Amino acid sequence: MGQAQQPLEHPEEREAIALACRVLAHRGLADGILGHISLRTAENRLLIRCRGPQERGLAFTEAADIRLVDLEGNPAADGELEGGYTVPNELPLHTEVLRRRPSINAVVHAHPPLVVAADLAGLRIRPIVGAFDIPGARLASDGVPVYPRGVLVRNRELAAEMLVAMGDRPVVLLRGHGLTSAAKTVEQAVLQAISVDTLARLSLQVTAAGGALKDLPDSDMAELPDLGGSFNTQTAWRHELARIKAAR
Numbered sequence: 236m237g238q239a240q241q242p243l244e245h246p247e248e249r250e251a252i253a254l255a256c257r258v259l260a261h262r263g264l265a266d267g268i269l270g271h272i273s274l275r276t277a278e279n280r281l282l283i284r285c286r287g288p289q290e291r292g293l294a295f296t297e298a299a300d301i302r303l304v305d306l307e308g309n310p311a312a313d314g315e316l317e318g319g320y321t322v323p324n325e326l327p328l329h330t331e332v333l334r335r336r337p338s339i340n341a342v343v344h345a346h347p348p349l350v351v352a353a354d355l356a357g358l359r360i361r362p363i364v365g366a367f368d369i370p371g372a373r374l375a376s377d378g379v380p381v382y383p384r385g386v387l388v389r390n391r392e393l394a395a396e397m398l399v400a401m402g403d404r405p406v407v408l409l410r411g412h413g414l415t416s417a418a419k420t421v422e423q424a425v426l427q428a429i430s431v432d433t434l435a436r437l438s439l440q441v442t443a444a445g446g447a448l449k450d451l452p453d454s455d456m457a458e459l460p461d462l463g464g465s466f467n468t469q470t471a472w473r474h475e476l477a478r479i480k481a482a483r
Contacts, residue, residue: 244312248274248282249301254476255343255421256284260294261479264347264432268292270413273329274421275340276303280311283329288319306330324389331394332401332417339417343424346413353435354381354408358442360434362451369459370467371430376456379431380404385411406431422472429475 243249252272259265259272270293273283284293285302300320303311307330308322316322323329329342353360360379362372382400386393388409397415401407406416406427414431418424438448 243314244303245276245282246298248276249298252282252284252301252421253296253298254479255425256293256296256300257479258425258475259343259345259428260292260296261482262429262432262475263349264345264428265293266348267346270343270345271323271325271329272344272421272424273333273342275333279305281306281329281333283322283326285316285320285322306334324387327391327394328388328397328415331391331398332415335398336403336417338419340419341417341421341424343416343421343428344413345416345428347428347432347435349439350408350414350432350435351411353438354410356439356442358435358438358448360408360431361438361448362456363434363437363441363448365451365455365459368430368433369462370426371434372451372456372459374405374427374430375434376451378404379406379408381408381410383410385409420468423468425475426468426471 271284310316362376416428
């Protein structure tokens with residue numbers, strides 16, 4: 236009899252990343268087969284959503300699609316890239332963020348159509364809402380930069396350009412491409428992307444109705460409370476998971 240295969244490391248984290256990929260798809264930020272999420276597990280290792288031999292798209296991501304690699308894309312444990320799994324072409328988009336920003340553990344790259352449309356229409360992501368989405372308003376009030384090249388970020392040089400545009404911000408738009416969201420946790424990185432997508436959608440709707448985009452006044456911004464991580468992240472994330480469960 237052959238030797239039994241050892242269980243893969245980080246099973247809970249793999250399942251969490253798979254769920255997050257399905258949330259992105261359910262929210263319309265990754266409708267097809269493009270997009271990926273990564274999570275740092277050690278200084279030189281990360282879990283990342285890979286493309287397998289039976290690729291069906293982010294909406295159907297399973298824990299088995301999440302693989303452990305090093306910063307160069309090599310398997311970081313036995314069996315990680317066996318069976319036809321390959322790392323994303325844009326792996327450097329993730330690894331360069333992790334190399335240069337040690338406080339970041341999770342990176343989301345997605346292709347939200349409304350974010351792309353708003354950017355191509357010349358609409359910046361601005362704090363046009365208040366209590367409607369407090370974390371989103373705060374994110375937008377500090378600015379959402381744009382990387383002005385619509386390229387596949389497939390090497391460290393292009394990823395470094397993206398990081399220059401991103402600066403110390405949590406999200407950067409990629410012209411004609413999508414967005415990159417970075418945070419300490421996978422959940423926070425996905426929720427940031429959802430907020431940016433919501434602001435883009437509202438901006439397109441307001442301007443299509445003939446309205447003008449106006450930033451929330453500083454006095455109103457100062458009145459917005461910090462509802463805390465348990466509400467902004469944990470409760471919001473339970474809602475996202477409940478949405479995809481109810482949609483089955």
